[in-house]
Amino acid sequence: MPIDFSKYIASYPDFPEPGILFRDISPMLENGEVYRAATDKIVDFAKARNVQMIVGPEARGFIVGCPVAYKLGVGFSPARKKNKLPGETIEESYGLEYGKSSLYLRTNAVKPGQRVLVTDDLLATGGTIDATIRLVEKLGGIVVGTAFLIELSDLKGRDKIKDYDFFSLLKY
Numbered sequence: 001m002p003i004d005f006s007k008y009i010a011s012y013p014d015f016p017e018p019g020i021l022f023r024d025i026s027p028m029l030e031n032g033e034v035y036r037a038a039t040d041k042i043v044d045f046a047k048a049r050n051v052q053m054i055v056g057p058e059a060r061g062f063i064v065g066c067p068v069a070y071k072l073g074v075g076f077s078p079a080r081k082k083n084k085l086p087g088e089t090i091e092e093s094y095g096l097e098y099g100k101s102s103l104y105l106r107t108n109a110v111k112p113g114q115r116v117l118v119t120d121d122l123l124a125t126g127g128t129i130d131a132t133i134r135l136v137e138k139l140g141g142i143v144v145g146t147a148f149l150i151e152l153s154d155l156k157g158r159d160k161i162k163d164y165d166f167f168s169l170l171k172y
């Protein structure tokens, strides 16, 4: 029987602030079979695009991207928030559904011409993924796909990344 992935997403009204309906992937992660099946969907998407490197934003982009990198035998580089990455980094700032922030990537994270998959748990306004893509492209990487567990379609994040191949497991 195919897995109904939607059963493993919890919804919390007014978290972390009033008006936000928070979609929580924790139940999916807490079930080994379901986490693996969800990861395998992204692995298939990545294999079809000959992905050579994965970059994901802190923190939930790591949860999605790292097991895919492990399965493919490619590297993963974290795009991190302020004061988390030592050494030489590049920065991009962005707005999100709640708040504003910056992401940083190591200047050695991606080689020019490398085929990169960008992963995150959820696409909302698209600010986070757009900043992550800009970081990769600043280093000369080629973003061959973007992959998420969840897309919040009302927030139109896909409009920001319409030039890129896209995968999402679930849509709300």
Ligand SMILES: O=P(O)(O)OC[C@H]1O[C@H](OP(=O)(O)OP(=O)(O)O)[C@H](O)[C@@H]1O
Binding pocket: 057, 058, 059, 060, 061, 095, 096, 097, 098, 120, 121, 122, 123, 124, 125, 126, 127, 128, 129, 157
């Ligand atoms: O499409 P956007 O409007 O940019 O929103 C999506 C981003 O928001 C959440 O991360 P958050 O910034 O809350 O950080 P966290 O993963 O560290 O909890 C989520 O994990 C995505 O990265």
Ligand SMILES: Nc1ncnc2[nH]cnc12
Binding pocket: 020, 021, 022, 023, 024, 096, 097, 098, 122, 124, 152
């Ligand atoms: N509604 C939402 N649920 C979970 N994570 C989010 N990140 C941005 N918006 C979110």
